[in-house]
Amino acid sequence: MALAIPVPTELHADTKVARAVRAGLASVPRRLPPWLFYDEAGSRLFDEITELPEYYLTRTEHSILARNAGEILALTAAGARLRIAELGAGSAAKTRLLLAAAIERQGTLLYEPIDISLTALLVARARIEREIPGARVCPLVMDYTNGFALDPAAPGERRLLLYIGSSIGNFEPRESAHLLHKLRAQLQSGDSLLLGVDLVKDESVLLHAYDDAAGVTAAFNKNLLVRLNRELSADFDPAAFVHRAVWNPVHSRMEMHLESRAAQQVRIGALGWKVEFDAGETIHTENSYKFQPGQAEEMLKEAGFVPAATWTDPRGWFAVCLGQAG
Numbered sequence: 312m313a314l315a316i317p318v319p320t321e322l323h324a325d326t327k328v329a330r331a332v333r334a335g336l337a338s339v340p341r342r343l344p345p346w347l348f349y350d351e352a353g354s355r356l357f358d359e360i361t362e363l364p365e366y367y368l369t370r371t372e373h374s375i376l377a378r379n380a381g382e383i384l385a386l387t388a389a390g391a392r393l394r395i396a397e398l399g400a401g402s403a404a405k406t407r408l409l410l411a412a413a414i415e416r417q418g419t420l421l422y423e424p425i426d427i428s429l430t431a432l433l434v435a436r437a438r439i440e441r442e443i444p445g446a447r448v449c450p451l452v453m454d455y456t457n458g459f460a461l462d463p464a465a466p467g468e469r470r471l472l473l474y475i476g477s478s479i480g481n482f483e484p485r486e487s488a489h490l491l492h493k494l495r496a497q498l499q500s501g502d503s504l505l506l507g508v509d510l511v512k513d514e515s516v517l518l519h520a521y522d523d524a525a526g527v528t529a530a531f532n533k534n535l536l537v538r539l540n541r542e543l544s545a546d547f548d549p550a551a552f553v554h555r556a557v558w559n560p561v562h563s564r565m566e567m568h569l570e571s572r573a574a575q576q577v578r579i580g581a582l583g584w585k586v587e588f589d590a591g592e593t594i595h596t597e598n599s600y601k602f603q604p605g606q607a608e609e610m611l612k613e614a615g616f617v618p619a620a621t622w623t624d625p626r627g628w629f630a631v632c633l634g635q636a637g
């Protein structure tokens with residue numbers, strides 16, 4: 312027999328999303344964490360961003376990996392059998408390149424994508440096992456920003472951990488240092504970490520990459536409000552906010568903000584809140600740190616890795632850096 316259980320409205324008030332929104336909107340200036348972008352619609356919008364003419368990051372890193380996959384694997388495997396893990400696996404187009412190159416060397420490969428979204432992982436597994444014969448996909452559902460644990464590689468096996476796509480750029484310098492230390496602690500001597508970072512470049516290139524002509528990045532930024540309407544019974548009007556992309560030279564980062572067009576009041580039902588925005592008041596939604604050449608190597612060293620090689624593109628816009636767990 313079905314039981315009718317009264318559902319208190321506060322049920323929504325203690326989710327991870329609710330906690331993040333409560334903390335972020337109460338702070339001055341207001342902010343929301345960038346992981347909130349990636350609901351289903353947001354993940355789709357991000358995939359669209361990666362194909363925009365202005366968003367050079369994905370294309371540039373892809374070209375670096377395409378040109379150097381052989382050398383990357385030779386440096387990593389050094390004759391041993393390799394298995395590849397990846398943080399924040401997403402849709403994994405760039406990864407395919409490395410997987411295919413590894414399978415060419417050793418016939419088969421164990422690939423362990425790590426993500427918070429089980430759905431994303433299952434989609435990736437189905438696609439990779441269909442498209443890359445020889446790949447066995449073992450998804451790990453984990454929020455790597457909290458805790459992070461890998462079983463040790465089998466004897467005679469080496470692990471390559473991928474942290475590409477400039478995902479590390481979303482973290483504050485102290486947080487990324489801490490994360491790299493945690494990654495190092497999960498690896499054994501002989502294992503490696505491949506880190507992709509976006510480099511400082513001409514400001515106008517950066518501004519266009521984060522404020523494209525087609526408005527996809529604006530939609531990606533505002534989708535966060537749509538998500539809060541749905542998940543926290545809020546009544547944000549996305550059209551009442553403007554997408555802003557700003558270069559912050561002091562902190563060497565691109566910032567995204569949502570700026571209130573007018574004074575307005577927004578209800579967040581699940582929190583029992585009414586939030587007042589002044590005209591021009593902003594919500595800071597993302598930092599994307601941009602690095603100097605040599606900086607990724609320094610961060611790797613600091614975390615206990617030995618920087619083994621760095622690959623970049625002819626314009627010097629992006630760097631892929633291999634750190635060995637010495």
Ligand code: AVJ
Nearest residue numbers: 360476477478480481528599
């Ligand atoms: C996925 C964090 C690398 O910072 O460039 C794209 C996300 N934000 N456009 C980035 C993003 C705006 C992206 N990362």
